[in-house]
Amino acid sequence: MNCLEFRRQLLIDPRTTEADFQHHARECGRCAEAQLRALAFESSLHAALSVPAPAQLAESILLHQATEQQRNRQRLRRGGGLLALAAGVVLAFGVGLHLQAQPLPEIVVNHLQHEAFVLSMTKPVAAEQVRQAFASLGVTVGELPADISFVGCCPVGRYSSVHLLMPGSNGPVTVLYLTDDRFEARKDFVREGWLGRSVPLAHGTLVLLAHDAGQFDRIENQWRRALQNAT
Amino acid sequence: MSSKQRQFDALVRSLSGDLFRYGYWLCGDEALAHDLVQETFLRAWRALDNLRETAAAKSWLITILRREHARLYERKTPQFADVDEIDVIDERDAHMPEFAGEENVIRNAIRQLDAKYREPLLLQVLGGFSCEEIARELKITPAAVMTQVFRARQKLKAMLGDGEIVEARVHELP
Numbered sequence: 026m027n028c029l030e031f032r033r034q035l036l037i038d039p040r041t042t043e044a045d046f047q048h049h050a051r052e053c054g055r056c057a058e059a060q061l062r063a064l065a066f067e068s069s070l071h072a073a074l075s076v077p078a079p080a081q082l083a084e085s086i087l088l089h090q091a092t093e094q095q096r097n098r099q100r101l102r103r104g105g106g107l108l109a110l111a112a113g114v115v116l117a118f119g120v121g122l123h124l125q126a127q128p129l130p131e132i133v134v135n136h137l138q139h140e141a142f143v144l145s146m147t148k149p150v151a152a153e154q155v156r157q158a159f160a161s162l163g164v165t166v167g168e169l170p171a172d173i174s175f176v177g178c179c180p181v182g183r184y185s186s187v188h189l190l191m192p193g194s195n196g197p198v199t200v201l202y203l204t205d206d207r208f209e210a211r212k213d214f215v216r217e218g219w220l221g222r223s224v225p226l227a228h229g230t231l232v233l234l235a236h237d238a239g240q241f242d243r244i245e246n247q248w249r250r251a252l253q254n255a256t
Numbered sequence: 257m258s259s260k261q262r263q264f265d266a267l268v269r270s271l272s273g274d275l276f277r278y279g280y281w282l283c284g285d286e287a288l289a290h291d292l293v294q295e296t297f298l299r300a301w302r303a304l305d306n307l308r309e310t311a312a313a314k315s316w317l318i319t320i321l322r323r324e325h326a327r328l329y330e331r332k333t334p335q336f337a338d339v340d341e342i343d344v345i346d347e348r349d350a351h352m353p354e355f356a357g358e359e360n361v362i363r364n365a366i367r368q369l370d371a372k373y374r375e376p377l378l379l380q381v382l383g384g385f386s387c388e389e390i391a392r393e394l395k396i397t398p399a400a401v402m403t404q405v406f407r408a409r410q411k412l413k414a415m416l417g418d419g420e421i422v423e424a425r426v427h428e429l430p
Contacts, residue, residue: 036406036409038380038387066413070362070377071382073358073362073363074363074366074381074382076276076363078276078277079276079286082276085290087265089294089297090264090268090301093298093301142265
């Protein structure tokens, strides 16, 4: 490779690792200097192109996807023909029997373990995003707790739910609101090292999960206020 | 969570930032880029079973985003007919601290590049793709890619002048 070819390559791809190119840079001092200048320009170019992505971009994409999935499920539920209905009944009977056999604590702890990455989220989520998540499942909420660091719409077993995380001084508390299924009694439970509480609230059931239950009363009261007039 | 959902989550968390930046430089508008990325991932979700190799995920998503951008442009072109895009962006830049300084000067120069020069450069510098990969994505020959990235850098350097001129522009020197 001669100097002219080297300089041309600098404008095509200054980061190339081709042996000829690297060899010429070692042999020719002036081209090596030109390469340093080209790499500095490349760094500036990369920095200029790297515009910051919006905060919570990934979360908003996942929420968008979960919302669409939910909408599709509702559409399917509403618009299915006789055949779909018949097939659905058969399927629902089979799957339903299986899922209903699973107790709620097992279902929610399984879900939490599948989505363990959520537990490390600490950035606050905008209240509007939380409202939208509830609204996508047909639930209108009142005054929301301020400290929410994750929100997503998740199928939990056979239940539709809004999945939230509230960071606390003794570790985060996972909050799941099963929107259409109201369990009859409020109760505390322990499952695989997790402390939990299920509370019938409005038309659904609120579930709290954490390693420390010290904050459950406060958080339960906050969600009672938020969901007391839920439709 | 299903394994499909886990795969999708991982894709979103690892590649949404890169896709947003790529989308931003394609359309020149943050809100539009956000919509583009959201729509891209939604289409990716529906077609996730077609993704065979994890290593190909980024180029697969970029292909979807480029198609989506083309579709969006077909739909929205009349709305942009009277807008002087560069002026709008420059005005916004002047008021946003993150756009100040040397990066702002370079960004303005990049915006003035023709799309045919800008896009291969984006794929190379932001995407880390080789000339052969860019050629496959843009459906042109590797030689054409080399020419375009060569000219893109040449034009940028001409617009920016030498280092001293950039310094002078950044620091408002005569």
